[in-house]
Amino acid sequence: xxxxxxxxxxxxxxxxxxxxxxxxxxxxxxxxxxxxxxxxxxxxxxxxxxxxxxxxxxxxxxxxxxxxxxxxxxxxxxxxxxxxxxxxxxxxxxxxxxxxxxxxxxxxxxxxxxxxxxxxxxxxxxxxxxxxxxxxxxxxxxxxxxxx
Amino acid sequence: xxxxxxxxxxxxxxxxxxxxxxxxxxxxxxxxxxxxxxxxxxxxxxxxxxxxxxxxxxxxxxxxxxxxxxxxxxxxxxxxxxxxxxxxxxxxxxxxxxxxxxxxxxxxxxxxxxxxxxxxxxxxxxxxxxxxxxxxxxxxxxxxxxxxxxxxxxxxxxxxxxxxxxxxxxxxxxxxxxxxxxxxxxxxxxxxxxxxxxxxxxxxxxxxxxxxxxxxxxxxxxxxxxxxxxxxxxxxxxxxxxxxxxxxxxxxxxxxxxxxxxxxxxxxxxxxxxxxxxxxxxxxxxxxxxxxxxxxxxxxxxxxxxxxxxxxxxxxxxxxxxxxxxxxxxxxxxxxxxxxxxxxxxxxxxxxxxxxxxxxxxxxxxxxxxxxxxxxxxxxxxxxxxxxxxxxxxxxxxxx
Numbered sequence: 285x286x287x288x289x290x291x292x293x294x295x296x297x298x299x300x301x302x303x304x305x306x307x308x309x310x311x312x313x314x315x316x317x318x319x320x321x322x323x324x325x326x327x328x329x330x331x332x333x334x335x336x337x338x339x340x341x342x343x344x345x346x347x348x349x350x351x352x353x354x355x356x357x358x359x360x361x362x363x364x365x366x367x368x369x370x371x372x373x374x375x376x377x378x379x380x381x382x383x384x385x386x387x388x389x390x391x392x393x394x395x396x397x398x399x400x401x402x403x404x405x406x407x408x409x410x411x412x413x414x415x416x417x418x419x420x421x422x423x424x425x426x427x428x429x430x431x432x
Numbered sequence: 433x434x435x436x437x438x439x440x441x442x443x444x445x446x447x448x449x450x451x452x453x454x455x456x457x458x459x460x461x462x463x464x465x466x467x468x469x470x471x472x473x474x475x476x477x478x479x480x481x482x483x484x485x486x487x488x489x490x491x492x493x494x495x496x497x498x499x500x501x502x503x504x505x506x507x508x509x510x511x512x513x514x515x516x517x518x519x520x521x522x523x524x525x526x527x528x529x530x531x532x533x534x535x536x537x538x539x540x541x542x543x544x545x546x547x548x549x550x551x552x553x554x555x556x557x558x559x560x561x562x563x564x565x566x567x568x569x570x571x572x573x574x575x576x577x578x579x580x581x582x583x584x585x586x587x588x589x590x591x592x593x594x595x596x597x598x599x600x601x602x603x604x605x606x607x608x609x610x611x612x613x614x615x616x617x618x619x620x621x622x623x624x625x626x627x628x629x630x631x632x633x634x635x636x637x638x639x640x641x642x643x644x645x646x647x648x649x650x651x652x653x654x655x656x657x658x659x660x661x662x663x664x665x666x667x668x669x670x671x672x673x674x675x676x677x678x679x680x681x682x683x684x685x686x687x688x689x690x691x692x693x694x695x696x697x698x699x700x701x702x703x704x705x706x707x708x709x710x711x712x713x714x715x716x717x718x719x720x721x722x723x724x725x726x727x728x729x730x731x732x733x734x735x736x737x738x739x740x741x742x743x744x745x746x747x748x749x750x751x752x753x754x755x756x757x758x759x760x761x762x763x764x765x766x767x768x769x770x771x772x773x774x775x776x777x778x779x780x781x782x783x784x785x786x787x788x789x790x791x792x793x794x795x796x797x798x799x800x801x802x803x804x805x806x807x808x809x810x811x812x813x814x815x816x817x818x819x820x821x822x823x824x825x826x827x828x829x830x831x832x
Contacts, residue, residue, distance in 0.1 A: 336627070343618075
């Protein structure tokens with residue numbers, strides 16, 4: 285097991301947002317991607333399995349396996365472009381849709397703009413959820429008063 | 433009591449299984465949706481994931497529903513299901529410092545780096561049964577859900593953004609390290625962690641095996657073992673203070689096989705605890721503290737606290753006594769419950785064999801008694817070989 289380097293790029297950001305996009309919206313955009321394209325070739329999946337979540341703990345700074353996470357993965361060839369997707373949970377249709385959407389952008393297909401809008405909307409939604417979460421959490425920060 | 437081979441019960445077993453399945457579906461109320469279970473019974477869902485060793489809230493809710501609310505049975509279903517799934521690989525190794533907190537308290541220190549964030553906790557709620565009428569409860573739930581949806585839609589992201597220090601605060605142990613008040617156990621090597629789903633953890637196992645074992649141990653077993661060591665006869669724990677208690681999210685990042693780049697695909701919630709132990713042993717560094725670590729999937733503070741305490745206790749025991757064995761071999765809910773529940777299966781042959789031993793011993797005792805009587809010696813000199821001195825030998829025919 286080797287440590288995976290952290291990286292950020294437009295492609296990995298897009299894959300990340302497609303992995304977390306709302307399933308219903310993803311299906312609509314994927315249908316748009318497929319509307320005027322040949323049927324995509326599925327290289328593998330979508331299949332359900334697990335990935336191991338390994339942590340580095342702070343006391344000895346050593347690794348240990350915390351547990352596994354259920355995921356669905358697939359790889360497709362769409363518009364002559366190969367794309368891969370993985371989403372958490374058991375959701376074959378959404379994972380296939382994510383891979384198709386990713387390939388659509390990489391191939392600069394006609395529905396690429398719709399995919400980019402979905403990516404942007406997903407980012408906005410995740411940020412809004414997080415902001416709303418903090419709005420609820422922040423009042424629970426303890427403010428101590430020094431007693432004379 | 434001779435042995436007679438017998439078979440049967442198949443029809444009864446099938447009927448019992450059908451009864452369970454039918455009554456689970458029938459019920460007297462409407463179908464219980466998975467989203468409801470995830471949303472309303474989160475502590476149970478989290479326990480099932482933690483003890484099942486697999487993160488997926490929907491799957492956990494499905495198992496919990498199938499098990500009719502039995503957490504250990506549900507965890508069993510999850511582990512059985514997991515064993516049928518391929519493992520695609522490993523997520524990027526996550527550092528504990530990456531936890532994005534939803535709750536964080538430091539009982540040991542008033543002003544740690546970052547906030548004392550109470551978050552969503554039952555710690556300060558009165559233990560009074562909420563008797564809101566059902567119709568009123570439904571109305572309140574619908575109204576609250578609609579309000580939340582509206583807030584998320586209209587939230588201005590930049591307005592309330594927390595600082596990094598607030599969501600990913602520094603650790604108390606780093607403060608203690610800077611004060612040179614902590615035994616430094618950080619290792620330079622990076623041993624490969626043990627995968628306890630492939631290799632059974634036994635005493636002498638590396639610490640990674642111990643942490644993994646406790647992370648998916650049964651909550652009650654860990655709490656009981658902790659309590660036994662604090663107040664019971666074992667006494668491997670004495671003066672523990674909690675450093676960090678956190679509930680938060682850990683990112684899940686995987687490698688795209690086509691690009692080699694890391695792709696964040698979501699997060700899992702975890703509970704994390706650091707327990708500070710006051711070292712007082714003769715051969716210990718009594719000028720410093722030591723720290724134990726506990727973490728588990730989901731929100732389960734009792735479990736993480738017990739785990740952190742037991743982690744440092746096992747280290748301090750250093751192989752002396754049975755604590756490590758207890759942690760590694762008696763805290764798994766499936767192991768313990770499986771062994772216990774197997775007692776309900778037919779043990780006819782086992783018990784018949786035991787009965788025959790009793791009978792044989794009684795017969796041996798009776799023969800010896802007759803011999804002694806024949807030799808003119810009294811009953812009180814007869815050695816009781818049955819171990820059951822009160823049982824009259826004359827009743828042995830009852831057992832035949």
